[in-house]
Amino acid sequence: xxxxxxxYKTEAIILNSKSFGESxxxxxxxxxxxxxLSINANGTKKPKSKLSGHLQITNRCNLVISKGRSIxxxxxxxxxxxxxxxxxxxxxxxxxxxxxxxxxxxxPINEINxxxxxxxxxxxxxxxxxQNINLLILYIRMKILTMSGWDLNFSSCNLCFDENKExxxxxxxxxxxxxxxxxxxxxxxxxxxxxxxIKLLHFISIAPREKLLSISLEIPSIKKCLAISEFLIHDNLxxxxxxxxx
Amino acid sequence: xxxxxxxxxxxxxxxxxxELSKLPGIGPKSAQRLAYHFxxxxxxxxxxxxxxxxxxxxxxxxxxxxxxxxxENPCSICTNNQRDHKLIxxxxxxxxxLAFERTGSYNGLYHVLHGVLSPINGIGPNNLKINExxxxxxxxxxxxxxxxxxxxxxxxSTAMYIQDIIGDLVPKITRLARGLPVGGDIEYADQMTxxxxxxxxxxx
Ligand SMILES: [Zn+2]
Ligand SMILES: [Zn+2]
Numbered sequence: 001x002x003x004x005x006x007x008y009k010t011e012a013i014i015l016n017s018k019s020f021g022e023s024x025x026x027x028x029x030x031x032x033x034x035x036x037l038s039i040n041a042n043g044t045k046k047p048k049s050k051l052s053g054h055l056q057i058t059n060r061c062n063l064v065i066s067k068g069r070s071i072x073x074x075x076x077x078x079x080x081x082x083x084x085x086x087x088x089x090x091x092x093x094x095x096x097x098x099x100x101x102x103x104x105x106x107x108p109i110n111e112i113n114x115x116x117x118x119x120x121x122x123x124x125x126x127x128x129x130x131q132n133i134n135l136l137i138l139y140i141r142m143k144i145l146t147m148s149g150w151d152l153n154f155s156s157c158n159l160c161f162d163e164n165k166e167x168x169x170x171x172x173x174x175x176x177x178x179x180x181x182x183x184x185x186x187x188x189x190x191x192x193x194x195x196x197x198i199k200l201l202h203f204i205s206i207a208p209r210e211k212l213l214s215i216s217l218e219i220p221s222i223k224k225c226l227a228i229s230e231f232l233i234h235d236n237l238x239x240x241x242x243x244x245x246x
Numbered sequence: 247x248x249x250x251x252x253x254x255x256x257x258x259x260x261x262x263x264x265e266l267s268k269l270p271g272i273g274p275k276s277a278q279r280l281a282y283h284f285x286x287x288x289x290x291x292x293x294x295x296x297x298x299x300x301x302x303x304x305x306x307x308x309x310x311x312x313x314x315x316x317x318e319n320p321c322s323i324c325t326n327n328q329r330d331h332k333l334i335x336x337x338x339x340x341x342x343x344l345a346f347e348r349t350g351s352y353n354g355l356y357h358v359l360h361g362v363l364s365p366i367n368g369i370g371p372n373n374l375k376i377n378e379x380x381x382x383x384x385x386x387x388x389x390x391x392x393x394x395x396x397x398x399x400x401x402x403s404t405a406m407y408i409q410d411i412i413g414d415l416v417p418k419i420t421r422l423a424r425g426l427p428v429g430g431d432i433e434y435a436d437q438m439t440x441x442x443x444x445x446x447x448x449x450x
Contacts, residue, residue, distance in 0.1 A: 053436030093403040243365035
């Protein structure tokens with residue numbers, strides 16, 4: 001019997017690409033209904049490739065993918081949305097590389113996460129507008145942590161259960177959230193953090209973008225939260241991202 | 247303590263598999279196949295392969311000036327007095343030189359970066375020959391630098407980065423025109439290519 005499903009169609013955002021074989025690439029793409037895929041395309045290094053222009057990192061495309069024995073191959077691609085401002089600005093490119101790496105490391109191959117896809121699309125549009133980029137990074141980090149099951153307790157010390165808020169001076173995601181001054185000295189991986197920043201981080205992790213943009217946040221408090229959120233990301237992953245920001 | 251014979255040999259095989267899978271286009275599966283292929287080969291053939299690899303490493307060197315692969319230092323392009331020594335074309339890979347040379351219409355020098363900035367793949371400015379370019383510009387009298395990295399997002403960010411650090415040192419910095427390829431079909435071109443082609447249109 002003929003296998004009718006030799007190819008499939010999907011929408012996708014291109015996360016990363018690496019050269020592969022004689023003249024092609026391997027693409028890491030993120031899709032709304034199939035999760036993250038690692039697929040290849042042939043001839044994409046050639047100037048006349050009909051695919052390569054569509055398969056640029058950040059592009060949102062409609063793909064037709066042929067099933068293969070070891071790896072699936074892109075047979076057609078058409079851009080449906082592109083983010084031209086990002087490509088013209090060195091800072092935005094650096095930020096987009098960071099964002100792509102975050103989505104790459106937090107989403108295992110073939111694990112469907114439609115909310116993460118929506119977040120990625122929203123983030124690219126936000127970045128392309130080149131407004132409040134620090135807040136955007138903070139927003140993505142907290143949303144990604146929430147999606148990966150970030151559920152930390154900040155109302156008491158997670159080691160000795162001390163409920164006096166004054167004593168809660170640091171956080172550790174390994175130990176479940178807030179840590180008191182006494183316990184902080186007993187553990188390895190913790191970060192000094194003030195109660196106000198932690199409250200703000202919690203708000204960012206649940207607030208929709210519009211609500212977040214409607215309140216005015218001061219730069220020093222955003223910077224403080226950025227440092228804490230960076231720590232939380234690393235603590236959660238257990239390794240440092242390759243892309244460096246700021 | 248004595249290591250059992252079998253574990254020892256497995257360690258050697260896994261080391262080879264590990265080395266082979268670092269090669270471009272070779273995944274862990276192919277690396278495994280190749281490793282077992284080498285085991286079956288006669289020793290003479292393996293020796294021939296390994297000696298040609300070592301010969302390659304011993305005799306092929308990088309030109310100190312342009313960082314291109316060569317068997318002499320400086321290379322034949324950098325020592326050619328018929329070429330314009332005040333014009334440098336900055337490219338990603340040694341093979342790109344062949345592409346320019348094939349045209350017969352470029353007479354300046356080159357500078358090979360050996361890659362592009364790609365933070366997500368762990369490649370930063372220090373992994374590329376950017377400092378070498380900077381030093382070269384500082385000690386030579388350069389009229390123009392052509393940034394000829396690929397029109398990919400990595401190539402573009404590399405060009406922007408270099409432009410930023412050499413901007414005050416060179417009178418003229420140019421970027422290769424980006425637009426429709428010769429023989430290409432507008433119908434199939436992506437939006438970015440058409441936008442760029444429109445931006446770079448010329449009066450005739
Ligand atoms: Zn405690
Ligand atoms: Zn040279």
